[in-house]
Amino acid sequence: MIKGDTRVHSLYGSPVAHSLSPVIFNLTFEKLSLNRAYMPFEVGKDNLKNAVEAARTLGFDGFNVTMPHKTTILEMLDRLDEEAEKIRSVNTVARTKSGLVGYNTDGEGAVRALRSYGFEPINRRIVMLGAGGAARSLVHRFSRENNSVRILNRTLEKARELADNTTGPGKISYGELTKNGLENCLHDTDLLVNATPIRTSTLAHQLKIPVNTLKDTDWVFDLAYDKPAEPIPARLDTIDPLEMLVHQAALSYEIWLGEPAPFALMRSSLVAYLGKDWK
Numbered sequence: 001m002i003k004g005d006t007r008v009h010s011l012y013g014s015p016v017a018h019s020l021s022p023v024i025f026n027l028t029f030e031k032l033s034l035n036r037a038y039m040p041f042e043v044g045k046d047n048l049k050n051a052v053e054a055a056r057t058l059g060f061d062g063f064n065v066t067m068p069h070k071t072t073i074l075e076m077l078d079r080l081d082e083e084a085e086k087i088r089s090v091n092t093v094a095r096t097k098s099g100l101v102g103y104n105t106d107g108e109g110a111v112r113a114l115r116s117y118g119f120e121p122i123n124r125r126i127v128m129l130g131a132g133g134a135a136r137s138l139v140h141r142f143s144r145e146n147n148s149v150r151i152l153n154r155t156l157e158k159a160r161e162l163a164d165n166t167t168g169p170g171k172i173s174y175g176e177l178t179k180n181g182l183e184n185c186l187h188d189t190d191l192l193v194n195a196t197p198i199r200t201s202t203l204a205h206q207l208k209i210p211v212n213t214l215k216d217t218d219w220v221f222d223l224a225y226d227k228p229a230e231p232i233p234a235r236l237d238t239i240d241p242l243e244m245l246v247h248q249a250a251l252s253y254e255i256w257l258g259e260p261a262p263f264a265l266m267r268s269s270l271v272a273y274l275g276k277d278w279k
């Protein structure tokens, strides 16, 4: 129950109506009898600054940002942690005595999700579709583990900028997200990560790539979960985006509450809400 002294967390993004983060956090807070609530707010590009100021004024106890704010929020915060500073992307903001501090839990959340499926992202060949906020954190994380990553993005300049600014021992290359660009690299790929809002099967249709071509890679990892995916070839292994969602939420929980997250409870809360497990 929300009371006079309930600590409030929030999510800023556009769109947010599909987000399952409020489900994960509110069910977990309730089950642990924590006097906390998590509220989603539809915040467009022009309103992010006001929303961040509102979080300060109203004393929110930390918040998440999602598409399209992960990079634009940087200049509105007081400090960035080392990882967020390096990748220039934030998805979690903590309120501290010294102001609002930005973190990014996407890269580590993705790696934990991959490992839970038995995929170890070390010395692998990875194709990354997209060069936005989520792609940035994953590419940096993958590069650190000596993976070679080819970034393909609709806007070539953003792919170039991400490739140029990624540090770490991994080999990074980039290109435009086109039919040829994707088809030409799939056969050399262990993992295809799709960090665009369009599911891979839909993207393949849009690019006029036969969906069977996706079998040239071993694993496909869509990050978007808001729309049902069209079927992809049965022999292909897939990582479910909901696994990453729970892992990155658990990492946010740890930042906000300063204690280990109840990962199993967070995951089972979402499974119970959906009425099915995704694994």
Ligand SMILES: NC(=O)c1ccc[n+]([C@@H]2O[C@H](COP(=O)([O-])OP(=O)(O)OC[C@H]3O[C@@H](n4cnc5c(N)ncnc54)[C@H](OP(=O)(O)O)[C@@H]3O)[C@@H](O)[C@H]2O)c1
Binding pocket: 066, 067, 068, 069, 070, 106, 129, 130, 131, 132, 133, 134, 135, 153, 154, 155, 158, 177, 195, 196, 197, 198, 223, 224, 225, 241, 242, 244, 245, 246, 248
């Ligand atoms: N499962 C999870 O836990 C999790 C975590 C983080 C993010 N996500 C999901 O990942 C997706 C990306 O999030 P984000 O924060 O990185 O967003 P973002 O910063 O806005 O970046 C979006 C990226 O997708 C590309 N894109 C957008 N529309 C496209 C289209 N129609 N065709 C091809 N490319 C397109 C953009 O290309 P341009 O550069 O050309 O605009 C950009 O590279 C969202 O769906 C988000 O919900 C899921």
